[in-house]
Structure formats: C-alpha cells, structure tokens
Amino acid sequence: MPRSLWLGLLLALPARADELGDKLEAVLSRPESKHARWGVLALDAATGKVVHERNADQLFAPASVTKLYSCAAAFIALGADHRFETHVHRRGDLKDGTLAGDLVLVASGDLTMGGRDAEDGKMAFAHDDHTYTGPASTTHAVTTTNPLAGLDDLAKQVKKAGINKVAGDVLIDVRLFRASPASGSGPRTVSPFLVNDTVIDVIVRPGEKAGDKAAFTLRPETAYARIDVDVRTGEKGKPPAIRVERLPGEAFVVRGTIPEGSGPLVRICPVADATAFGRALFIEALRREGVEVAASPHKAPTAALPTAYDKYPSVAVHKSLPLSESVKVILKVSHNLMASTLPLLIAAKHGRLTLAAGMRSQGRLLEKLGVPVEAISLESGAGGGDGDRVSPRATVRLLQEMRKRDDWPLFEAALPVMGVDGTLVRIGVKGPAKGKVRAKTGTYTDDNLLLDRPHLRAKSLAGVLTTAKGKTLVFCIFVNDAALPKVATPLREGEAIGELCEILHLYAP
Secondary structure: OOHHHHHHHHHHOOOOOOHHHHHHHHHHOOHHHOOOEEEEEEEEOOOOOEEEEEOOOOOEOOHHHHHHHHHHHHHHHHOOOOOOEEEEEEEEEEEOOEEEEEEEEEOOOOOOOOOOEOOOOOEOOOOOEHHHOOOOOOOOEOOOOOOOHHHHHHHHHHHHOOOOEEOOOEEEEOOOOOOEEOOOOOOOEEOOOOOHHHEEEEEEEOOOOOOOEOEEEEEOOOOOOEEEEEEEEEOOOOOOEEEEEEEOOOEEEEEEEEEOOOOOEEEEEEOOOHHHHHHHHHHHHHHHOOOEEOOOOOOOOOOOOOOOOOOOOEEEEEEOOOHHHHHHHHHHHOOHHHHHHHHHHHHHHOOOOOHHHHHHHHHHHHHHHOOOHHHOEOOOOOOOOOOOEEOHHHHHHHHHHHOOOOOHHHHHHOOOEOOOOHHHOOOOOOOOOOOOEEEEEEEEEEEEOOOOEEEEEEEEEEEEEEOOOOOEEEEEEEEEEEEOOOOOOOHHHHHHHHHHHHHHHHHOO
C-alpha cells in the first residue's frame, strides 16, 4: 500500500486519548534505556498546551542543543543581518608603490573569512563537516568554496590601493577578545581570526590498485606547516584507516590506508596558533597577488600594534555574509569552533574580553528574552562543558520566545531538517516525518575504559515539527547516560529520537 494512502487511512481512524502517550512511552521504556534518563516536552505552538511530557523540569546535559542558546543570544546581541568587517590598515608612508611601514589586519571575529561563501550569496556546508573527521571516516567532506576567499579579496584590494611592496611587517590584531579553548570535539583554537576553521585539510585519493601510493592535496596549499603524507592504497571494500599525528612546531605526519576504489577522503591537521596561521596565509595571498612582502610567514613580527587606527588609512576591507548564514552553518553541521566563538563576540559587543563575561552577557540577553535562566546552567557556547545543564521546559521556552521574533524565519531555516540535511540527514529518511522536523541535534560521549566502549552522556533534539494534521509543535527530547553495547553507536538513540518525532507527527491531536 502506498505510504500516502496508509497515512490517510491511519489519520481517518478515531484516536484514543492516551494513544500518543502509550506509543511514546513504549519507545522511552525499552530495555536499552533501563539505566538511562529521558526528558521530553512537546507543546502545541499555537495554544501552548502540553502534548506530552516526561521529566520536563529536570536538568540534563544538552550536548549541542546548547548551540540553540548561544545562537539565539547572538541574534539578539549582534542581529541576524550583522556583517563582520575586517580592515587592513597601512602604517607608514606610501611612495612609488612601496609602503615604508607595516600592514595591519584587524580581526573582526568573522567566523569564516569568506571561506564558505558560495556563488549564490549563501554559505555552503557539507552534511558531515570536515572538522569532525576521524581515522575511519568516509562521509566527511570539504565544501567546493575557496577557503582563502576573504584573504584573497583583501590582497587584491591592497594591490589596488597602490601597494606593490611592503617593506615593513605584516601584523594581525586579535585584541577583539582573549583566546579561549573551544568546547566539544574538533579544532580547539578560538580566535577573532578564523581561516578554514584553523585546519589544513589533507584530501587523500587511492591509487589504481592495492599497494599503490595514494595521492593527496592540501587545502589550503600553504608552506605554514610541515605535513608528511604517506598513505597506501588498501584492499577494496576494507575500511579506511588514516591517522594524523601532530609533532612539535606545527608539523604533522599522515599515515594509513585508503581502500581501492574509494572516493576522496578528508583528514585534518588542526593548527595550534590561529593568528600565526592566518598571518602566513595572508602573506601568501599578498604574494600571489604580486605584492612583495619582506616579512617572513615563519618569523613572528616584532613591531608593536597601534593603540588606535584613526591615523592609519584603511586600504582594504572584507565584509562577511550576514550572521544568519554563519548560524546556519553552526546549527546545520553542529560546528563547535564557531559556536564557541559566539559568547566571546557577545563579550566584545559589550566591551568585554573573556568567555566568562560573554556568558554573563548571554545570560542577561536570554533572561530578557524570557528564558528561565535561574533554572539552567551553561558554561559554553557549543555544548560539552561540564557545567552545561538545561531542562526540556527551558529549551522549549527558548524556542517559543524566538518564534515571536521577526528573525525567527532565519533561525528556523538554519535548523537541520529530518531526512534532508545537516546532522539529521540520515534520520527518518523513509519515515512519515521526513521534511517535517526542523531541530538541533546533540551528541556527547565519554570513554568507558572499564569496558572499552563509549558511554553516551547525552543525545538530544530540540526544535519544531509539523504534525500530520498540520499543527506546529515545539519540542525538546533529551536522553542522558545511556549504556552502549560494544557493537552500538549513539545512532541507536538518534534513531529512537527519530521514532519519537514520527509518533508525534502521526498521533499528536
């Protein structure tokens, strides 16, 4: 029977008042959840009536659902249409094309520096972001965009300003806020100057037959880091095993196997010094544009930064796409590095420099929005912090209040869509709720060394869904402390949460 006919017959049947609850509780009470704790709240968006709840006021580790809070605060503090402007100033006299002084790039906190800008004026993303790739990964990918687009833009403008030679140094001003470690997995260097997520991608392609040396390219091509790649072609059908080892001094060794017949696989070399990395890439961009630069990308500058820039002309400026596009990337792929930067951007907006100051400002913004901040705890912008604890009710309240704002359509459009894109691309692909759920996912695992397997600290999903009867629900689902068998992965709980969404879609009154 066609699914559309089956769904029509199902909806035509009279529903018992407790049928929805029975079906939801059947999933929540499965044997594999014996030691886990579930929290659920689903409300009718129009009336606020509770459709179903379980432990809705208890605190849970939210994992990356935390990003809903930081992205909402960034929309409020900066504005969905905010565009970062990165200026390059010249310090010194310019005569006959030679700058007898320095170029100073002033970092603005631009989260991508044009590296994800697509031709349609939107930001590109891969469903499995390159920042999360691991030794056995097969689906993580880079975008087809130019990771150095912003720096290339600035270099062209410097050349157009009549600067053919920089006799002094090239400096990067990152005093917008203090560096702070990112939370969650992926690159760890939070900086006001982010280029290609502070990583160098190694894109590996197999040889013609097993035993052949694999080919590789670097993205971006740069002399900043030393990267030694020796990957061999393995037997067809075998899983890949490509590991990246970090050595002192921004050096990396890449070894392993890629199966014969495989498509290109991505591995990353995360650099430790985002400022030095960005400076080297900017010097290389200037040189590609025909600007002679005396300074070396391998030697730290010795000149002091200006205390102010009113006396130094701006010779180039790169303007980003709207913040809403960066938030789309953050929420669609659950980008930890960019999400960790948001509280620091909020701090800078209020004249502060630290993560703690940014989180306090975020708390005040959320409280003003209507979120019960006294009933939650957050220490990070991305999730994964030991102090990150929120309730289903507080999270639903956040979404309810955001739905009242004029920029809600942009926020909603940034959420992954079940069975369609982002971190929900593989959930509910053939189910009745495909395309009907827009929600932020979250996954956080710890190592259970006792049994040599992962322990699922948190799996989560929060957003909005459309029921089969055309109503909109605002919902939040958390599961904490699920014991995983050695053969299972967090996808098991992800599929269970997908089932809960399908039940809500089909049976909600």
